[in-house]
Amino acid sequence: MSSSPKLDDSLRQTILKRPDVILDDTDVMNALVAANEQALGANVIDLRGIAMERLEARLDRLEDTHRSVIAAAYENLAGTNQVHRAILRMLDPTEFEGFLRNLGSEVAEILRVDAITLLLETVQNEDDPAVKRMSDVLTLAEPGFISAHLGQSPEATPRPVTLRQLRRGARRIYGDRAEWIRSEACLRLDLGNGRLPGMLALGSEDPHQFSPQQGTDLLTFFTGVFERAMRHWLR
Secondary structure: OOOOOOOOHHHHHHHHHOHHHHHHOHHHHHHHHHHHHHHHOOOOOOHHHHHHHHHHHHHHHHHHHHHHHHHHHHHHHHHHHHHHHHHHHHOOOOOHHHHHHHHHHHHHHHHOOOEEEEEEEOOOOOOOHHHHHOOOOEEEEOOOHHHHHHOOOOOOOOOOEEEEEOOOOOHHHHHHHHHHOOEEEEEEEOOOOOOOOEEEEEEEOOOOOOOOOOOOHHHHHHHHHHHHHHHHHOO
């Protein structure tokens, strides 16, 4: 007559005293369930075991969703704080030249982008000395350039924010840094009645920093504030 191996007495006493240790150990419980299924044989279906597997799978999905929601909430909060700090720093200068220099340095650093360019459409040329002094931040372009750059019809309703990945940036916008730009956020600016539009281009060497799948709410808000600041300087 065969008999099952006897469980070690100390181990048996430990299990009897603290059964919760077994219940809390996922690997041990899975091993016990597998042993139970083997004992039942191939012709017996354990509906309770199947139900438990489904519940475990559902619980794993819920935990993954929970972690994703928390991560997204923290990311949104961090993004909001980042944009708010950039706006406050952008509004500090009291002169337009300081405003532009600050835009290309501290504001760019806060937003964690590698290049910022303010492009204004105009019928004038780029011979103005002030423009030449700020050529690393401010550039001028002919009317219609922004729509062409964004691939939008001039008659269509323009999108305020365009996010996209690039093989390389446009030299007309980023100058010598264009070769390293792999993604950009283009903020189209409404500078008021009677004025041609402008565009604030945020360029990054990271191809994943800006992509069409990302939300644009924070950048749309930033665009609105920037438009109002520009209208103040253009009075």
